[in-house]
Amino acid sequence: MANKYDHPEYREAVFHLSCELDIPDRVFMPIRNLVACSLGRIFWNDWRKQDAKDPEWMPTPGDHEDPQWHRIDGWPEQGDGHLSRKWSRRADLWLQWHSIDAWHVLDWLVSAQSDGHAWIANVDASGYPKKLTKCHTLERLVHEATKGLRQRNIKDIILGPEDENFAYDLGAGHTLVQLLSRSALRMEGLRMRHCIGHGGYDELLNEPECGFFSVRNENGKPLATLEIRSGLIRQFCGPANAEPSSAVKNLVAGAEVAFGWKKWSERRKADDDQNYGDEALVVLRDLPPAQRRPG
Structure with a gap:
């Protein structure tokens, strides 16, 4: 995990994924490191695998008949801002294809952090929860999220007109x-x-x-x-x-x-960073390894 943080593009990639997830600062800040070592890591690995095949173009996954092709290199010929364009585009595409699964995992992380689940403190040598780092695919993360959320059982809810x-x-x-x-x-x-x-x-x-x-x-x-x-x-x-x-x-x-109402994919993309406060931007652009918690 530490090697990924040394890569010059890793923080850029995780920053744009976090922006695309569209999480309010007050919700994102407590789970930023959990996101980085779970969804962020898998997002990064998915694109590294794609770059090994073709770093410039890729088809829509699963569309084998007449797939739509997407340019994913950030248009370097346009000059400055190449990396930002590259990872903004990739985050946009990845969430188009995996948004339901990603937000399901995100909900689990928010719930686990809020409830103080014990697994968060069971970390590896780099300070990341082992439950997250052992998940090498998005499907595995979704499996863990489903198990974790199922543990909460709310009964005897009575709703009124104010609900x-x-x-x-x-x-x-x-x-x-x-x-x-x-x-x-x-x-x-x-x-x-x-x-x-x-x-x-x-x-x-x-x-x-x-x-x-x-x-x-x-x-x-x-x-x-x-x-x-x-x-x-x-x-x-x-x-x-x-x-x-x-x-x-x-x-x-x-x-x-x-x-x-319009589809989420039809939204007008805001300029990078404009929806985030200064404090959140600093954290997003320089995500450090999580600190070990006392046993």
């Missing part, structure tokens, strides 16, 4: 309900078997640009959950983080038009 509210009639007896409280997020997470109820989203409930919504059938059963950020659909997940069915997507299309 969730009707938002939109989707037709065919289906409705869109806005989740307004921590209890509502807990219940949604339990019923949908995904991570919205494990604490990682609680602080966003008071953010005016954020909103959480549940697609319900005629019997009130949740079919999908949406996270909206500044009018953009940041996440749209079915049960157990599966992709929603085509029928559910079609139902939600009316709400997208009504509320003016």
Whole structure:
């Protein structure tokens, strides 16, 4: 792990991945080293493998018929800023392809840090949690995240009108309900078997640009959950983080038009760094190894 930190591009790569994850500073700061040695490490290794094949162009993964090709070298012919352009582009592509898995892992890290899970203090010689460094693929990280989040079991939640509210009639007896409280997020997470109820989203409930919504059938059963950020659909997940069915997507299309929501991939990219405070930028650009915790 230490060798990666010596590479001149490693901090640039992890910085742009952290920016692309779009985590508020107050949520990101306590877990920055956990992110660096888990998602950041795997992100870096994925691109090193790609560079060994072709450092300039790559096709969309899994598209074997007529794949879209992406330039990934940062357009060095444009001069200064080559590395920033390179890793900004790569972080954007990687999150397009792996966003659901990455945010699932992120929610686990937030929950584990908040709850003080013992595994965080069980570190290797470089000061990183062994539970994270033993995961060599994103799939393995997702597996550990799913196990870790499943350990929390919230029962006997009673919701009132202050917890969730009707938002939109989707037709065919289906409705869109806005989740307004921590209890509502807990219940949604339990019923949908995904991570919205494990604490990682609680602080966003008071953010005016954020909103959480549940697609319900005629019997009130949740079919999908949406996270909206500044009018953009940041996440749209079915049960157990599966992709929603085509029928559910079609139902939600009316709400997208009504509320003016756009896909996350359609957002206007902000200038690098402008959404981060000075303190966060210093940490992001110079991520040190985690300090050992007392046994």
